Amino acid sequence: MSSTEETIHHAHRDDEGSRMGMWLFLFTELLLFGGMFLAYSVYRYMHQAEFHIAAKELSTLMGTLNTLILLTSSLTMALAIAALQNNKKVLSLILQGTTLVFALWFLINKYFEWSAKYHHGLFPGADVLMEKSPGQILFFGLYYVMTGLHGLHVIIGMLIISYMSLGTAKNKITADNHVRLEAAGLYWHLVDIIWIFLFPLFYLIS
Amino acid sequence: MSKPIHSNYLPYLLVWFALIVLTGITVTFAGINFGKYTVLTALVIASIKAYLVLSIFMNIKREDKVFKIFIGISLLFLIISFALLFSDYSFV
Structure with missing residues (x-):
């Protein structure tokens, strides 16, 4: 690429500004989940014993497994960006694909978890749940809303990463122009951070 | 390049x-x-x-200082929300 072409090509690009834009969006996500963590903290403060009893229904093993899956998917995403920066397109694509596989695995585990709860009658509005104490009903309400919204973020993250993989394959996202993949990575890591807090608050309090 | x-x-x-x-x-x-x-x-x-x-x-370590300031501010506001909320509830 000649230097003139380079200048024209980069004339309207501000990678740092793009990343800042992504961060500003992530702050709104922080407040979205922050509000839910606020609700959680107050209700847990008011119903401590009942939250502990309700949390016994959740599988610590499943929660731990999903934590390990999500942490590893964050690693593969960070490595995918590093690989592309090092001009290793194929390696980056493989790592992006691995991230998607981990994300899918996470959701499959979540599906089994929720199905098991459903069969035990532990879902919003179920008779079995409604007979429990208010604190336990609140715990499961928060559990479904918070892990549900997080799961939705995992699905959206998968769609974004898939789109970026397509861009990488078509050479629209390259070693020279990778800010979009970085933005996708930032989103994915935020989803990971939210899970880092959800995990001890729901699975490790029994 | x-x-x-x-x-x-x-x-x-x-x-x-x-x-x-x-x-x-x-x-x-x-x-x-x-x-x-x-x-x-x-x-x-x-x-x-x-x-x-x-x-x-x-990669926040590699970013400009302004990123760190912004993150600090957003966390500060989250902490303020928690502090104000519990100033209400811890006396119930």
């Missing part, structure tokens, strides 16, 4: 390893009852994990 960035994979692998170890620690500690410190321990470990993801995976 803009100068190629040579990204090192090692820091990411080390952070991932630390995150796995911390997960192990938090699960082990959850089995032990520290009374009122149990929640605190879990939250401190989660915060360390979040810090690692933020600084290395999300």
